[in-house]
Amino acid sequence: MDEFYYAAAYWGCRPESAQQCARRAELFFRLLSECHPDYARWYEKARSTQKALQLQFEPTFDTFVRFFGMKKYQEGRDGFHFGAWTGHLNNQGGMVTFNCGALAEAAPNGVFFYFPSEPPGWDRLVNLPVLTGVMRAMVLAWEPDWAVAATDDFREQLSQTRYPGTFVGWLTYYSRQWGEVPALPEPTRVEPIEDKGTLVVLSPERLSAANPEHVSLGHRIQGVLEERGLLREVLESRA
Known part of the structure; x- marks a missing residue:
């Protein structure tokens, strides 16, 4: 078992609308797709793997506006949350979650990216070019x-x-x-x-x-x- 790598970005109080967050999310996923081919396909998270593999989505502005209009992706009175994964089984791809648009008086907004912890995904994705690309995507999209x-x-x-x-x-x-x-x-x-x-x-x-x-x-x-x-x-x- 290899070490568990993650990337995370944080920002404080920044209330934003569903449309503003959707623009950021669209840019984020587009930049992720440029980091590695494994990050070009995404699925919503679900209670089971079988169900999640039926929930592939295109990470576009319109898609995220639709998601953020759903109660399950709304964070209380303000803000939104969302999670997705690449569809690779046995932790061989990537998973991302984020919270955005909230006042965040008690905790910061943030985006969290999880990398494989075992070969062959670990060898393929845990390297400086990929991690640098993921960090760049976080910075340019979310401005943490x-x-x-x-x-x-x-x-x-x-x-x-x-x-x-x-x-x-x-x-x-x-x-x-x-x-x-x-x-x-x-x-x-x-x-x-x-x-x-x-x-x-x-x-x-x-x-x-x-x-x-x-x-x-x-x-x-x-x-x-x-x-x-x-x-x-x-x-x-x-x-």
């Missing part, structure tokens, strides 16, 4: 405050609280509003995502919490970012 691609184990080793914004992952994104990211020592790379913000790539190697050198590198880079005030909870960034 902060985003990360990491493993649960790596997160636990680097953050005592494990709250979003308080640790670095294999990839970590900071919006322009969050603060300016300094130049960082090799092998860490810093690169812009258009005019939205900055992506920090901790290492060109696949990161592992079982590798002491990777954990040490994470602590060193995290220390530099903490000195610049870049380590804080997501909701605090809007305070």
Whole structure:
């Protein structure tokens, strides 16, 4: 069993209509399809695999407007939630969930992407080009405050609280509003995502919490970012 990788992006209070969220969702899924062929086909989630495989949908603006008009995809008085998967059995593809359009006074809006945890899907999809593409899709579509691609184990080793914004992952994104990211020592790379913000790539190697050198590198880079005030909870960034 290999390590479990995920990517997640968070943003605070941002009330948006069904139409606004649908435009973002359409862009998100279009950009995902450019990351890897496995992300070109999507199904709604359901109680059983057999039922879910009957729920393939085209991730268009009109489709999401229709979804967000349904009670099951509405989040209380404001906001929407949705989940989808690629139809690959035995955790060999991808799954995504998101919450958007909410006031989020108690918790942030967010999008969460889950990668395979075992071969052959793990070998095919858990690599730097695919993860970078997924992070870019999250940033360009949802315009989050902060985003990360990491493993649960790596997160636990680097953050005592494990709250979003308080640790670095294999990839970590900071919006322009969050603060300016300094130049960082090799092998860490810093690169812009258009005019939205900055992506920090901790290492060109696949990161592992079982590798002491990777954990040490994470602590060193995290220390530099903490000195610049870049380590804080997501909701605090809007305070």
